[in-house]
Amino acid sequence: MIITVASGKGGVGKTTTSANLGVALSKIGKKTLIVDGDISMANLGLIFNLEKKKPSLHDVLSGECDVREAIYKHKTGAHILPTSLSIEGYKKSDLDLFPEVISDIADDYDYVIIDAPAGLNRDMAIHLAIADKVLVILTPELFSIADGIKIKQSSEMAGTSILGAVLNKTGRDFGEMGVDEIEMIVNEKVISTIPEDENIRNATLKRMTVIEYSPKSPSSKAYMELALKIVGSYVDINKIEEVYNEGFIDKVKRIFLRFKK
Template identity: 40%
Template sequence: MTKVYTIASGKGGTGKTMTTVNLGTSLALLGNRTIILDADIGMANLGLVLGLERSKITLHEVLAGKADISQAIYELPTGLKVVPSGISLQGFQNADPDRLQFVMSKLVSGADFILIDAPAGISKDGVIPLAIADEVLLVVNPELSSMADAVKTKVLTEMVGGTVGGIVLNRASAEKTELTSQKIGDIMGVKVLEVVPDDAHVRRAAAFKTPVVIKYPDSPASLAYKRLAAKLTGSKVSLEESSTAKKEGFIDRLARSLFGGI
């Protein structure tokens, strides 16, 4: 049965898109049929971070009724499938977000997991992904403003009949974080599923349009994303096995195939 997660946050800049990309990649590397979809049809960063910004057919065309969803799916060598949104303003204007639920109904038969990268803030475009997911994962930074906005998103999710499945505490560092993840979970009334540390490797990998779990598979952030994927799947694949795979050259070959040996 397909599990649909919407990756959301109250404000922009929390690392929501990077969480979608790296969690999706980690799920795919565990052998799961995984699709990530950019429902942020206005800003559309998902395709940019994966080098798919020049895709001719995107979710924009699908939501405008000009293409079928099958034409907007791009498969990476990891096995991860991506549905990017376009970067043109005209495409955004033509897209009808009300068609998203219909689009999702056509995707579920071909996936074990679907991750929806939701737009930040409270708007019609942002409400639909919250309502159609099985669970919403909130990406929260250890800052009061991020937590306050995430609480609003949690309340909105519940108002539209959705369920918040947990928090991904992102960019956490001992120097900046006075509250523990448990306290943040208590304050927000939601369990913290994983803590992703503030890791410069994420920014370095992004410069190459590469998921950090591919470019730097043993970095602190990569290990956190892999743990989160294992929790969502109930997988018994250990991080030690992942490191062994890297030593055997699997990750290196995959990176060369994906990104030309960068």
């Protein structure tokens, strides 16, 4: 399944969600590729310390190498297709090749997570059209909600259905919009809420996903629950008795395998 992670505006946690969701899917046994689809303002590679790797997606989109040469297996188990920070790389890239590139490798993976650029433009239209599903990233703020509606409308125009909305950075403001209110406005289900968590910022500074940096943190648990929902084997991790008597990731993986039987 190809999932495009999209937002109408920057700064809502789209790249963080793409990285952590991809790692979470990998941790529960799904072969997952995370793609930095923002070829002009790439950030995903920074989280995985791959932004200087050659070749990158820029080289693929310029026809200089095969896409499989630009995919790297990370220590988390996830596969990463990074985009470089090079302006020259961006200038030589042909985004029209992107759908063909993704289609060529999609069958190699259970999930392909595309971190799309923010906003509504031609680049975003390509990312929405190539996807099987779109995951809309929101924060509990009016501008983010309004922009999320535009992403939903654009997805519908592209013929791609919405997987759901992820509500990021919750719990920061006493007066923030609630889940029920947001679902009514957007007319989509909020399938996950990710709490404001200083561990996310700390993990980014360490160039890690929060699942690696602090697997017991509230945000890590939320991302793992999101992954389980997406694969259709959701359990409420907070209600699992003595969940931390063994490694958190090992516990989740064991429960997931039990669900599959």
